Amino acid sequence: MKVLIVLAHPEEKSFNAALYQQAVKTLKKAGYEVRTSDLYKIGFQPVSGKENFTQLNNTEFFKQQDEEVSALQQNTFSSDIVAEQEKVEWCDIMIWQFPLYWFSVPAILKGWIDKVFSMGKFYDNGRIFDNGFSVGKKAMLSVTAGGPEKNYSKEKYGDINAILFPIHRGVFEFLGFSTLQPQVAYSVERLSNEERALLLNKWTERLLHIDQENNL
Numbered sequence: 001m002k003v004l005i006v007l008a009h010p011e012e013k014s015f016n017a018a019l020y021q022q023a024v025k026t027l028k029k030a031g032y033e034v035r036t037s038d039l040y041k042i043g044f045q046p047v048s049g050k051e052n053f054t055q056l057n058n059t060e061f062f063k064q065q066d067e068e069v070s071a072l073q074q075n076t077f078s079s080d081i082v083a084e085q086e087k088v089e090w091c092d093i094m095i096w097q098f099p100l101y102w103f104s105v106p107a108i109l110k111g112w113i114d115k116v117f118s119m120g121k122f123y124d125n126g127r128i129f130d131n132g133f134s135v136g137k138k139a140m141l142s143v144t145a146g147g148p149e150k151n152y153s154k155e156k157y158g159d160i161n162a163i164l165f166p167i168h169r170g171v172f173e174f175l176g177f178s179t180l181q182p183q184v185a186y187s188v189e190r191l192s193n194e195e196r197a198l199l200l201n202k203w204t205e206r207l208l209h210i211d212q213e214n215n216l
């Protein structure tokens with residue numbers, strides 16, 4: 001089983017980094033093949049545009065999806081995109097580790113989505129959802145939130161699965177991935193070190209059986 005873990009956090013001593021390192025260690029020890037994309041560490045440039053390509057097919061009018069289709073045929077994606085696309089194609093399970101920013105992913109991860117999942121390669125006319133290129137693969141979010149769990153209710157911030165729906169449905173399932181239950185750590189800054197250590201243990205336990213989990 002091959003797992004890709006993507007980390008979007010700028011601080012290597014952060015709790016997100018601890019969750020990420022724990023995942024890498026646990027999965028490797030359990031015999032999984034693991035590849036990673038530590039986006040801040042590799043200096044991933046998240047602004048999607050003409051620089052996604054080494055050469056443009058239409059220099060008069062830039063249209064990203066058209067250029068993506070051409071780039072696939074002509075091998076003209078920039079090298080940072082090629083490296084990330086290869087990892088996504090390689091993996092059976094994809095995990096994204098990130099702090100919740102404005103009920104969404106941090107900008108560096110949003111840029112990674114915008115650049116990596118190109119038309120023609122990861123989706124196309126009729127090649128979405130159950131017919132997507134990534135059918136048979138699984139994907140999971142591992143998220144930390146500053147807010148407490150009790151606030152993630154319908155009456156307050158909204159249910160966490162509703163907040164994550166645009167990623168679960170609009171990215172993972174759109175591309176054909178099966179979505180696994182998200183791993184969410186709430187109030188992480190307000191917990192004691194012992195409570196956070198407990199969360200790391202729970203994460204480890206879950207990862208050991210991740211290949212047996214079914215859809216959300």
Ligand SMILES: Cc1cc2nc3c(=O)[nH]c(=O)nc-3n(C[C@H](O)[C@H](O)[C@H](O)COP(=O)(O)OP(=O)(O)OC[C@H]3O[C@@H](n4cnc5c(N)ncnc54)[C@H](O)[C@@H]3O)c2cc1C
Nearest residue numbers: 014015016018099100101102103144145146147188189196
């Ligand atoms: C732009 C922005 C938008 C935001 N939007 C939202 C939002 O919409 N909703 C929301 O709920 N929150 C939001 N937040 C808060 C954010 O989600 C949290 O600050 C973040 O999830 C905390 O995770 P962290 O890894 O950065 O924590 P850190 O501050 O890195 O870690 C918390 C504590 O854990 C400790 N730690 C590190 N490693 C370990 C270890 N191995 N064992 C035990 N303890 C350890 C650290 O030393 C630290 O004391 C937002 C924050 C920003 C900056």
